[in-house]
Amino acid sequence: MGLDEQGLIMSMHTLNELAIFRARLLRDQQQIDRSVTEASISQLNETIISRPATTPDEGIAKLELARDIAAAKGKAKIVKLIEGALLVLRH
Structure with missing residues (x-):
């Protein structure tokens, strides 16, 4: 995951924003490098899990x-x- 993507993930303020970004990554993973997608999704999962609802x-x-x-x-x-x-x- 690039620094730009990591910064984007950390700048998202709501769980909904994170979930939408995660869904888009899952949808578009055929068009993106699989290892980058998996790393991004893993980072998103950790971020979503760690934030309180x-x-x-x-x-x-x-x-x-x-x-x-x-x-x-x-x-x-x-x-x-x-x-x-x-x-x-x-x-």
């Missing part, structure tokens, strides 16, 4: 990220637990 929507976004990370690591029980919590929070 200040609204219910941000809390849900953080849980969705945790679910995605658990799924990528093959943690089916954790995924199921998070999905149950999300189901309750969305209603």
Whole structure:
């Protein structure tokens, strides 16, 4: 990840801005160097996880990220637990 990208990530103030940037990276990863994309997504994940949620929507976004990370690591029980919590929070 270049210094410009790292500075951009650190300058984002809200979890929503970070989540949108992460989604764009995931969408566009075919057009960007895969190692750069993976490093950027990893940095974004760490930044999103470390910031506190200040609204219910941000809390849900953080849980969705945790679910995605658990799924990528093959943690089916954790995924199921998070999905149950999300189901309750969305209603």
